[in-house]
Amino acid sequence: MDAVNPATGERIATYEADSQADVEAALARADDAFEAWRERPLREREELLAVAGDVLRENEREYARLMTEEMGKPISQAVSEVEKCAWVCDHYAEHASAYLQPEGHPSPPGADVQTVYEPLGPVLAVMPWNFPFWQVFRFAAPYLTAGNVGLLKHASNVPGCARAIADVFEEAGYPDGVFQTLLVGSDAVDDVLADDRVRAATLTGSGPAGRAVASTAGQELKKTVLELGGSDPFVVLDDADLDEAAETGAWARNLNGGQSCIAAKRFVVHADVYDEFVERFVDEVDSLTVGDPTDEETEVGPQASADLLADLHEQVRASVEAGATVLTGGEPMDREGAFYPPTVLADVPEGCPADSEELFGPVAAVFEVDDEAEAVEKANDTAFGLGASVWTADRERGRRVARDIDAGCTYVNQLVKSDPRVPFGGVGVSGYGRELSEPGIKEFVNRKTLWVE
Template sequence: MEAVNPATGERIDTYEEADLPDVERALDDGWGAFQDWRDRPLAEREELIESAGEVLRENKREYAELMTEEMGKPVTQAVAEVEKCAWACDHYAQNAHAYLEDEHYPSPAGTEVKTVYEPLGIVLAVMPWNFPFWQVFRFIAPYITAGNVGVLKHASNVPGCAEAIEEILRDAGYPEGVFQSLLVPSDLVDDVVADDRVRAATLTGSGPAGRAVASAAGDKLKKTVLELGGSDPFVVLDDADLEAAAETGAWARNQNGGQSCIAAKRFIVHSDVYDEYTDRLVDEFESLTIGDPFDEDTDVGPQARQDLLDDLDDQVQASVDAGANVVTGGEPMDRDGAYYPPTVLTDVPAGCPADTEELFGPVATLYEVEDADAAVRKANETEFGLGASVWTEDRDRGERIARRIDAGCVYVNQLTKSDPRVPFGGVKESGYGRELSEIGMKEFVNRKTVWIE
């Protein structure tokens, strides 16, 4: 497994892939660790996740630079990602007891009836490269604190991040085997899922990857949570604050190089403000600083891999050939590294890649609609249903529109984001199940009814 710096194309390091004997040893260790970990008092597990947050904060620059080197995230955004991971650790350190408290029910005199929440065992996490720390810690913080143990199959281009996360938990004081990173190739994932010691799986990634894991798990009747792709609408109504909507919209599309499932991708704009909003949004796109991700002033770094840039450019060029208009950007930059500029497409024809596929990079598509009803129809005109954003000065109107959009989360006058305090997940082709908050923590527990006569 090779880690390559996408800003330079230079190899950083080479890592040895795990094989089936390595997997067997890891699952043995994990299952053995679970027998003790499940019985640890919750207070001790809360203290350990709090310690993990402290380790993250103490070394945040080191971890941020590792992310930047392996997948090109601007270092200031990488620091913010580490801080967000620490926040998730704090959240579950402070709230796990309340989330997992026994729930009592009415019962006959002299009896006690309640639901208790118990861990399942080993949970496999298949995680992507775009937020290489956050995606993993939003798994670790709730599910490991609930008493499960974790095995991570991280993306192959961020092996250093995978090993660093395991080291963080070790430094925080976690017992051996409670969390392990396995540098396995994708073709071994089915074997891991099928193992009897693995009781559940969660995946953040592409639709095909999600289907493969769900199919393998379903064959063994194992619980899964999937967070897949998105083509999130960013709806700008006629009474929106256009300055705020343009500034936030540019960031919502371009942060992390546009490589986010919940990035704003389809900008659906009321005809009364379409021209003005388009001008404002393009100005915001063109004001972003593209450059060395280690430069503190950089807003947009390289794409995470050259092949990802090539795929994105193919989608854009096919859309232009079909009739889409490039307002700004539109082709790879003439410089070393996998750089693609912030791009705006208008007049996007129905059925072209920019209209029907997820563009996983800094490319926005703009659509003009005549009214709010048309905006809702266009927002829902996708196979995806992860997030959405609605912009209007009328909060009640915003809520009414939000309730009509088919998505797992809708933000009014705010960009779509994940937050440890609220549930996160999608519908339709964007997956199922929820992460974070109380609901997320209870995805991988046995909700056991206990009747005491």
């Protein structure tokens, strides 16, 4: 597997892919490790997770540099990602015991009835390149602490990150086999998932990848959690603080080069403030610093590969041909590397890519609506249902509109984000299941009824 720097096109390193024999050995280690790990006291598992958080902090610059080199994330955002991974370790190190506390139920005199939470076994995690550390720790922190063991199949363009994450758990003192990285291609996923020793799977990625994993897991009757794509609406109502909405919206669309499932993608703006918002929004987008991702001042780096840039530009080109207007950006940048400028499209026709598809890059589509009801209708005019953001000076109005939008997580006067303290996930073609908080740690456990007479 080659790791290629998208800012320069240069090959950073080459990693030897795991053979079929390597995968078989990893599965055997995971199976063996689970039997002892599940019996390890929960408090000890929490303590090890706290150490993993310490390891992340001690090496944050090294891990951040690796992310920047392999997928182009601006270095300041990469440092923040490592810090967030340490945070999720801290969270479950502190709260796992409370989350997994047995729950009592009404029972007849002389009986004690509880639900207890027991781990399932080895869990396969198929993870993407866009947040190469966070996506992994988002599953590993709760699932391992609940007593499961993890097998990571990471994206093929971030093999160094995949290896580094395995090193974090090893350095923290986790037993051999509790967390392992499989350096394999996507064609190996079905066989691993079908193996009897693998008990469940979680995937963050594209719709086709999610359907493939869900299909195989369904045939094998194995639990899955899927976090797939999104086309999140960013609704600006007529009483919104336009300066704050424009500033936050520009960041919500272009963070991580726009390569985020929960990025704001469709800006749905009330007609009474449309012109003023769009002017401010374009100014904010134009003010973003695009450049070398190793520079601390850079806000938008390259796309993760030249192929991804080409796919994004084809969606923009098709949308413009259909009638969309480019307000800023719209063409690949004339410089070395896979750089695409922050772009804003207006007058977006119904059914064109900018309207109906996920644009996984720094391209915002702006839509004008006449009233609140039409704003909700446009926000829900998508097969996706991951997140949504609503902007208004009236908190109760915001709460009402947010409740009417079909999404797994809705935010009022805030960008959509994942946070260890609250559940995260989507509906529709954005997937199912929840990560983080208490629901996240309980996705891959046996909720066993224990009746003692």
